[in-house]
Amino acid sequence: MSGVRLLVGTRKGAFILTSDATRKTWKVEGPHFAGWEIYHLKGSPADPDRLYASQTSGWFGQVLQRSSDGGKTWEAAGNQFLYDGPTGPHKWYDDTPHPWEFKRVWHLEPSLEDPDRVFAGVEDAALFETKDAGQTWSELPALRNYPTASTWAPGAGGLCLHTILLDPTQKERMYIAISAAGVFRSEDGGKTWQQRNSGLISNHIPDPDAESGHCVHRIAMHPARPNVLFMQKHWDVMRSDDCADTWHEISGNLPTDFGFVIDVNANDPDTVYVIPITSDSHHFVPEGKLRVYRSKTGGDDWEALTKGLPQKDCYVNVLRDAMDVDSLDPSGVYFGTSGGQVYASPDGGDSWTAIVRDLPAVLSVEVQTLA
Amino acid sequence: MIQVVLPRNLQILAGVGRVVEVRVDGDVTQRSVLDALEADHPALLGTVRDAVTKQRRPMIRFFACEEDLSNEPLDTPLPEEVASGKEPLLIIGAIAGG
Numbered sequence A: 001m002s003g004v005r006l007l008v009g010t011r012k013g014a015f016i017l018t019s020d021a022t023r024k025t026w027k028v029e030g031p032h033f034a035g036w037e038i039y040h041l042k043g044s045p046a047d048p049d050r051l052y053a054s055q056t057s058g059w060f061g062q063v064l065q066r067s068s069d070g071g072k073t074w075e076a077a078g079n080q081f082l083y084d085g086p087t088g089p090h091k092w093y094d095d096t097p098h099p100w101e102f103k104r105v106w107h108l109e110p111s112l113e114d115p116d117r118v119f120a121g122v123e124d125a126a127l128f129e130t131k132d133a134g135q136t137w138s139e140l141p142a143l144r145n146y147p148t149a150s151t152w153a154p155g156a157g158g159l160c161l162h163t164i165l166l167d168p169t170q171k172e173r174m175y176i177a178i179s180a181a182g183v184f185r186s187e188d189g190g191k192t193w194q195q196r197n198s199g200l201i202s203n204h205i206p207d208p209d210a211e212s213g214h215c216v217h218r219i220a221m222h223p224a225r226p227n228v229l230f231m232q233k234h235w236d237v238m239r240s241d242d243c244a245d246t247w248h249e250i251s252g253n254l255p256t257d258f259g260f261v262i263d264v265n266a267n268d269p270d271t272v273y274v275i276p277i278t279s280d281s282h283h284f285v286p287e288g289k290l291r292v293y294r295s296k297t298g299g300d301d302w303e304a305l306t307k308g309l310p311q312k313d314c315y316v317n318v319l320r321d322a323m324d325v326d327s328l329d330p331s332g333v334y335f336g337t338s339g340g341q342v343y344a345s346p347d348g349g350d351s352w353t354a355i356v357r358d359l360p361a362v363l364s365v366e367v368q369t370l371a
Numbered sequence B: 001m002i003q004v005v006l007p008r009n010l011q012i013l014a015g016v017g018r019v020v021e022v023r024v025d026g027d028v029t030q031r032s033v034l035d036a037l038e039a040d041h042p043a044l045l046g047t048v049r050d051a052v053t054k055q056r057r058p059m060i061r062f063f064a065c066e067e068d069l070s071n072e073p074l075d076t077p078l079p080e081e082v083a084s085g086k087e088p089l090l091i092i093g094a095i096a097g098g
Helices: B008-014 B030-040
Strands: A003-010 A013-020 A027-032 A037-043 A051-057 A061-067 A089-091 A097-099 A104-110 A118-123 A126-130 A160-166 A174-179 A182-186 A216-222 A225-233 A237-240 A258-264 A272-277 A292-295 A303-305 A323-325 A333-336 A342-345 A353-356 A362-370 B002-005 B019-022 B060-064 B089-093
Touching (some): A051 A104, A104 A160, A174 A216, A225 A258, A258 A323, B002 B030, B019 B030
Parallel strands (some): A037 A362
Antiparallel strands (some): A013 A027, A160 A174, A272 A292, B002 B019
């Protein structure tokens, strides 16, 4: 019988939540790696029982965990992320040069075909790759050596490479996003890159339509229509219809245009989800109401989804990797909050229930649809 | 055998108890003890000290015989009580909170 497995990373460990295809009742396992920050867990599309987890700590640094049995057992993999070649400076918050320093792995993106191959997006921003199931990691240095790299500056969360999208129809095409540099596209598996920020307007940088410096929070694609991308930026929800060559705004009637997550319904490439957040210093949902906004038209027209979500006295945040969709029909939608709740909607967002309410602050949510 | 006391998080990571015994041939120093510890428990690579520079991670401290040895040179001999196994080398995660 089919089902789903949610991989939840939190400030104090990882949790695995499982359900059958009805997505009504859930089994909660964890914490794994108790006490450690788990920035991200993700399973291999080629082997759903192969999981990877980024385990970090201000005390003990970066650890990379691997499971080959769907998260029942874990083993520490390689954790040496060494930049390839000289590390020139990027900009610091005060505009002074600052040396590139590895801090943590933000995002893990397993290959679509090979469970031993994984890309890792790290802080300070760079892209790494393993071809041996995480035992050794090599930087793909062209990104960090991109001509604009010396102008990249950290967002509030750091200079992080947080999004990696692999095009299922073009084997060597991939997209990454960096806060605060923007979107980059590679056509050759990461050997070379093109910055792709045309159309982005960011009024908090000196040149609002600069080639570089945009605080992109998250990008998403539907695998059946990979030339269309959606973006939640630090201000504005954006869309590209040409593989990120150009972007246009689709914020429409959203109550705020700030937020972190964005995702696309697995069964309809024009159905998009965001969770508006109050900017800039608040970083909680507006008006004390937790609302997911859904557009069924690929943007501009948004409806608030509230059934089952708290509509008063709610002041949580939802971070950039903390939403995902399953590929059942109807598609399930899931997100986790800074308050430790993980919400599930088995009906595409029409109604919501909390699977758990009292986890540590949620950093990431990934769902696996199991056969 | 030299006794090393690990903080709780590293015990879990390495799958060991509070006290780990390691064998060191030659001078007993921070470097040689940590080399032996990481050789026996590769999961600890990079968690106590930087894997390349071998420098102590900033929020890790080394205590022994009621002394803070954290800022001693890596190749300075540890106290005889540690080298003889009478006293442990304590690896401590700097206390935070409260």
